[in-house]
Structure formats: structure tokens, C-alpha cells
Amino acid sequence: MSTSDLSRRSVLAGGAAALAVGAAARSASAATGADSSPDAVVPGEARGERGWVTSTLRRMTLQEKVGQLFVQNVYGSDATTADDRNLPLYGVASPAEVVQKYHLGGVIYFAWTDSVQNPEQITGLSNGLQRAALTQQSKVRVPLSISTDQEQGVVTRIGPPATQFPGSMALGAGRSSADARTAAAITGRELRAMGVNTDFAPVCDVNVNALNPVIGTRSFSSHPDLAARLVAAQVAGYQRDAGISSSAKHFPGHGDTATDSHVAFPIITHTREQWEQLDAPPFKAAIRQQIDMIMTAHLSFPALDDSGDPATLSRAIMTGVLREELGFKGVIITDSLAMQGVRDLYGDAEVAVRALLAGVDQLLMTPAMDDAYAAVVDAVETGRLTQADLDAKVERVLRLKYRRGVVARPYANPDRLSALVGTPRNLDAAATITDRTTTLVKNDDGVLPLAVSGRKVLVTGYGATTTATLAAGLTSAGATVTTMETGSAPTDAKIAPAVAAASAHDAVVVTTMKAWDRSVTDPTGGQQKLVTALLATGTPVVVVAVRDPYDIAYLTNAPTYLATYSYSPVAVEAAARVITGEVAPGGRLPVDIPVAGSGTEVLYPFGHGLSY
Incomplete structure (x- = not known):
């Protein structure tokens, strides 16, 4: 059976004849390979939406309605093969059975659930899960939202051959709204091609805390105006250009914390006025x-709710601020309910109910599905x-599912x-965009x-793939390269050979x-020791920060410093082109870099960047 046949049958099974006009328009778009834009409403579309939504809602059981409120991770690389990891969570083994047992509203993909391996596998899983949702015993046919966190940069769930970008802070360094929109459009179109119709991006958090352990380079900037401008561009790229749903996160703002909400409960001490000035603008955009x-x-x-409850469970924030003050009319979804930041005060079942009472629409990744599902049903009854x-x-x-074309084209x-x-055109666009983001700080x-031609260059520092990619770029420019990867927390035993080798080379490039x-990544300060020891050899040293630009505050003795904001190969390849002069550095710092330990005194300001 062809995918177009499946799509047609799913539409007809929905029982809403008014859908036909919109479905026909989307089918024609699919046949030509074009991406339908749900923002361009065809005649009869609004009438079709009202008819399908009203008819579907009227015929749903209580259990089916509650199921639409849950978006869960499922284990397995295809829909119908049993995976025992599902049993303790759901009591059934295959992903398809999980979808049907709870009438799930959506699923989310991760590498650790084996959901994302390659485009063919992802597409097969997506179609299999949609088939499970649309063929279960029910009076209604509701397709799934299939989601992932393809922020790019440090949070990238689907790797090559899908097109890779360096992430939000790199785009902030490039300053281009057009580039940010293009990156989102390419990412979104590729996701949609694999059956993923929702991307949990962009990050709206304004990273004003250089010690933020959970946001960092996932943020566009420490300046709200730049963050807001690029957020708006990416929403347009995802939704208008690619036709998938975009999800702004993490409301009301996670940019000023030194605590990771995955493992603890952060407190944001901004005043209401500071929230308006710093945190709110990207969400408003x-x-x-x-x-x-x-x-x-x-x-x-x-400042927004002094009850002590997390924002996820706060009616004052979810309904009072987000719905009533900001006028948001779309779907509110929680961050993962398996994170410790939401589990400290209440049990998992109660958390699910309280989130819904606060104003949330969908619950992401509850760790106690049976209990939470039953608790929500009981809360209604x-x-x-x-x-x-x-x-x-x-x-x-x-x-949302109707407007994004998921009802008409679920497969x-x-x-x-x-x-x-991963087309050549997409890869070329990614390389061109990334070339505009590398920032020469010193x-x-x-x-x-x-x-580098004819010279001996030592490449050392963080990352086996990172150092190998950088070495390949320098080799292609004519260098004779030695690679000595030392890791994220190099020991003296790792540092000593690299330092010895430096003296026998014409130049050193070290990645940090x-x-x-010093609390998590490198508790002994090995990376700082490595750079200091390399500098002491007298061999010219180029430091390349392949994630946070803030490293320079702890390496002030380094005379030459590049920031890439990402260790994605596309960013490292761009760094090699900048080092050799093939490309002039064009990025400007999208954040203030504070003096180490000061928190307020600025070492390098927002907008700083050198060129050739």
C-alpha cells in the first residue's frame, strides 16, 4: 500500500467531509515534493478545520481525550518489534502497543531510545507509529505529533546524513535573521521528510549567566533584542517554510541560573521588571x-509566583502570565516530567494533574504513565x-495537528x-552560514x-572527532598534522606527551x-593546565573554544583565541578555514564574556570580534 493511499484512507476514516478541500491541496503539494505551508490557508480550510475538530472531539471517549494530553518516549527502532525496555514503563512491549494502549497524543524521539539511527529507519518508525494511531479500534482517527529536540549545536538528536548546523549561539554570532530562518527551514523540511512534524526549538532563554550549566550555547544571546529577532526568524523557518510545529522553550525563562533543572530545582531571582526586560522579549516575539x-x-x-511551585505547575504563570497577559492561544507543553526540577514537591501522578490545572495542555515524558493517566482520568471524573x-x-x-497538515498527510x-x-544544496548552505559565525576574539x-602549507602543526585538546575534523581541514590546506586528543579533563599523563610534541612543531591548535x-566537565582544571603548558613551550598556540565562548576568561594568557560555539563538524571545519585564511572571521560575540569569578565585570563585550 502506498503512503498516499494510507494518507487518503486516514483522512476519510476521520469522518469529516469538509476536510476534502484542504487534503486535496496538500496531496497535490506532496506529489510535487513541495512543503505545504499551513499559514497559507486555502479556500474551505477554516471550515474543514472546524468540522474535523468538532466532529472528532464529539466522538472521542474520555480515555481518548486524556491520551491526547500525553507525549511519551518509546523504546525501539521500529513500531512493531517488542522492546523489553517498554514493559516497566507501559506494561506492553512494542512502540505501537504503547501508542494504542493510551491513545497517545504524541511521541518524542531520542538516540538513547533507539528512535533515531538513520533517515530510512526514522521514516519507517514514524510511519509505523502513525499507522498504529490511525488503525486502532476507535470511532476517531487522530494522527500523532512526532517530535524531537533538533535545536542543532549541542542538542542535536538526528545526526548526519541530516544537515547539521552549529546551533543558536553561533547564529547569534552571525547576526543574520535570514541565516537563522534558513537553518530552521532546512532542519524543519528534513524532519518533515522523516515523519517528524514537531521540533522542540527554538530556545528562547536569554543566557545572561555565563555559568549556566544547562542553556549556554543553546541560547542565541545574552541580549534579549538579538535573541528575540532570531527566535522570530526561526519560528518562521520552521512553521511557514517547512510546515512543522515549532515550540519555544523554556517559559518563563531559563537563562539566568547556575542550576540544572534536570537534576535540581533552580530559582530565578529576577524582578518582574527584569523579567519584562530580559526574559520575556523572545517569547513575545x-x-x-x-x-x-x-x-x-x-x-x-x-517574582511571577511566590508559591514555591515550579513554573510548570503554576497557574499564575501558565494561565495568568502566558495565556492572559501575553495572549498565547497555542499548545502549552511541559518540559520532561522525568526531570528532578518538577518532581521535588509532588508525586508523578499529582504532578500531571497539577500541570493541567495550571494551564498546560500536554504532558511530556511522564515517568509513571499508568499512574499519571489514571490520575488525570480520575481528576475529570x-x-x-x-x-x-x-x-x-x-x-x-x-x-494544531490539522493546521500543520498532520491530519491530511500523516505519513x-x-x-x-x-x-x-542532507542534499548537497542543504550542506552547502550550512557551510556558508557557519562560515559567518566563527568569532576571532584575540x-x-x-x-x-x-x-600552514609545508608546516608541521600539532592538533590537540578536546574531542576525538573534533580534533580529527580540525586536523583534516588543516591537512587539506597543506599542513603536516599530528593529532593528540586529550579529552575534556586531561590528566598530567595526557598533557605531558602533548607538551613534548609541541616543541617539535611549527604551531599548535588546541581545542577547549x-x-x-571546574564543577562537572573538568573538575581538576586539566584543560587550563594543558593550554598553559603548551604556551610555555614558545611554539605559537591557537586556542579554539568549541563550545562555550566563556573559556577565554580562564585562559587570559592565550594570545590567540577563536570561538566556534559548537563542536559539530560543520563548525570545526569552518574554524579550519578561518585559521588558514581561506575565510575571514566574521562572527561577533553574541554574549558578554565576564571576567572569571566576577559575574559582572566584562572582559569582552557583546559585539566584539576581530577580522583579517
Whole structure:
């Protein structure tokens, strides 16, 4: 059976004849390989949406409605093969059985669940899960939202051959709204080609805390205006250009914390005025772009709600601020409910109910599905959660699926993958965009650009793939390269051979990755020791920070320093081109870099960047 046949049958099974006009328009678009834009409404579209949503909602059982409120991770690389890891969570073994048992509203993909291996596998899994959702015993046919966190940069779930970008902070360094939109459009189109119709991106958090352990380079900037401008561009790229749902995160703002909400409960101490000035602008920009979804943050924000509850469970924040003050009408989804930041005060079942009472529409990755599902059903049956409130939440979810074309085209076409995913045109665009992001922060000795042809260069520091990629780029420019990877926390035994080798080379390029982080990444300060020891050899040293630009505050003795904001190969390849002078550095710092330990005194300001 062809994917077009499956799609047609799913539409007809929905029982809404008014859908036909919109479905026909989308089918024609799919046949030509074009991406339908849900923002361009065809005649009869609004009428079709109302008809399908109203008809579907009327015929759903309570259990089916509650199921639409849950988005869960499922284990396994295909829909129908049993995976025993599902049993303790769901009591059934295959991903398809999980979808059908709970009438799930959506699923989320991760590498650790074996959901994302290659485009063909992802497409097969997506189609299999949609088939499970659309063929179960029910009076309604509701397709799944299939989601992932393809922020790019440090949070990238689907690797090559899908097109890779260096991430949000790199785009902030490039300053181009057009580039940010193009990156989102390419990412979104490739996701849609694999059956993924929702991307939990962009990050709206404004990273004003250089010691932030969970956001960092996932943020566009420490300046809200730049962050807001690039957020708006990416929402347009995902939704208008690629036709998938975009989700802004993490409301009301996770940019000023030194605590990771995955393992603890952060408290944001901004005043209401500071929130308005710093945290709110990117979310307001996303809402102006009619973003489909907003994801909550598991943190306390006393200036917005002094109850002590996490924002995810706060009616004052979710309903009072997000719905009523900011006027957001789309779907509110929690961040993962398995994170510790939301589990400290209440049990998992109660967390699910409280989130819905606060104003949330969908619950992401509850770790106690049976208990949470039963608790929500009970909350409706006892009147704690009203039927009207439940219906309003489900209606928002259904409306989103219709408007994004998931109802009309739930299935991906595997025959189109090679024409849409990781194409030469997309890869060229990614390289061109990334070339505009590399930032030269210091070049005190004028070492860069480095004439490497015929010279011996040592590449050392963080990352086996990172150092190998950088070495390949320098080799292609004519250098004779020795590679000695030392890791994220190099020991003296790793440092000594690299230092000995430096003296026998004409230049050294050393990569650092969160060298500032003495608490987790590098508790002994090995990266800082490595750089200092290399500098003492007298051989010219180029330091390349391949994640946080803040490393320079702890390496002030380094005379030459590049920031890439990402260890993705596309960013490292761009760094090699900058080092050799093939490309002039064009990025400017999208954040203030504070003096180490000061928190306020600025070492390098927002906007700083050198060139050749």
C-alpha cells in the first residue's frame, strides 16, 4: 500500500467531509515534493478545520481525550518489534502497543531510545507509529505529533546524513535573521521528510549567566533584542517554510541560573521588571509569529509566583502570565516530567494533574504513565479538572495537528528521502552560514591567519572527532598534522606527551570545551593546565573554544583565541578555514564574556570580534 493511499484512507476514516478541500491541496503539494505551508490557508480550510475538530472531539471517549494530553518516549527502532525496555514503563512491549494502549497524543524521539539511527529507519518508525494511531479500534482517527529536540549545536538528536548546523549561539554570532530562518527551514523540511512534524526549538532563554550549566550555547544571546529577532526568524523557518510545529522553550525563562533543572530545582531571582526586560522579549516575539507551542520550565520564579511551585505547575504563570497577559492561544507543553526540577514537591501522578490545572495542555515524558493517566482520568471524573477544560486542551491539540497538515498527510514518503535530507544544496548552505559565525576574539601576536602549507602543526585538546575534523581541514590546506586528543579533563599523563610534541612543531591548535567548568566537565582544571603548558613551550598556540565562548576568561594568557560555539563538524571545519585564511572571521560575540569569578565585570563585550 502506498503512503498516499494510507494518507487518503486516514483522512476519510476521520469522518469529516469538509476536510476534502484542504487534503486535496496538500496531496497535490506532496506529489510535487513541495512543503505545504499551513499559514497559507486555502479556500474551505477554516471550515474543514472546524468540522474535523468538532466532529472528532464529539466522538472521542474520555480515555481518548486524556491520551491526547500525553507525549511519551518509546523504546525501539521500529513500531512493531517488542522492546523489553517498554514493559516497566507501559506494561506492553512494542512502540505501537504503547501508542494504542493510551491513545497517545504524541511521541518524542531520542538516540538513547533507539528512535533515531538513520533517515530510512526514522521514516519507517514514524510511519509505523502513525499507522498504529490511525488503525486502532476507535470511532476517531487522530494522527500523532512526532517530535524531537533538533535545536542543532549541542542538542542535536538526528545526526548526519541530516544537515547539521552549529546551533543558536553561533547564529547569534552571525547576526543574520535570514541565516537563522534558513537553518530552521532546512532542519524543519528534513524532519518533515522523516515523519517528524514537531521540533522542540527554538530556545528562547536569554543566557545572561555565563555559568549556566544547562542553556549556554543553546541560547542565541545574552541580549534579549538579538535573541528575540532570531527566535522570530526561526519560528518562521520552521512553521511557514517547512510546515512543522515549532515550540519555544523554556517559559518563563531559563537563562539566568547556575542550576540544572534536570537534576535540581533552580530559582530565578529576577524582578518582574527584569523579567519584562530580559526574559520575556523572545517569547513575545515567538507569540507574534503565531508559534504553535510553548514549553514550560521546571524552576521557581518568585517574582511571577511566590508559591514555591515550579513554573510548570503554576497557574499564575501558565494561565495568568502566558495565556492572559501575553495572549498565547497555542499548545502549552511541559518540559520532561522525568526531570528532578518538577518532581521535588509532588508525586508523578499529582504532578500531571497539577500541570493541567495550571494551564498546560500536554504532558511530556511522564515517568509513571499508568499512574499519571489514571490520575488525570480520575481528576475529570471527580470534577477536579472540568470537562470543559479538558475539551479546550484537546481542541488545541487537534487544531494544531490539522493546521500543520498532520491530519491530511500523516505519513512520510521514504522514496523522497534522498531528495530532501542532507542534499548537497542543504550542506552547502550550512557551510556558508557557519562560515559567518566563527568569532576571532584575540589575535594579539598576529598568528592568524596561519600559513600552514609545508608546516608541521600539532592538533590537540578536546574531542576525538573534533580534533580529527580540525586536523583534516588543516591537512587539506597543506599542513603536516599530528593529532593528540586529550579529552575534556586531561590528566598530567595526557598533557605531558602533548607538551613534548609541541616543541617539535611549527604551531599548535588546541581545542577547549567548557574549560571554565571546574564543577562537572573538568573538575581538576586539566584543560587550563594543558593550554598553559603548551604556551610555555614558545611554539605559537591557537586556542579554539568549541563550545562555550566563556573559556577565554580562564585562559587570559592565550594570545590567540577563536570561538566556534559548537563542536559539530560543520563548525570545526569552518574554524579550519578561518585559521588558514581561506575565510575571514566574521562572527561577533553574541554574549558578554565576564571576567572569571566576577559575574559582572566584562572582559569582552557583546559585539566584539576581530577580522583579517
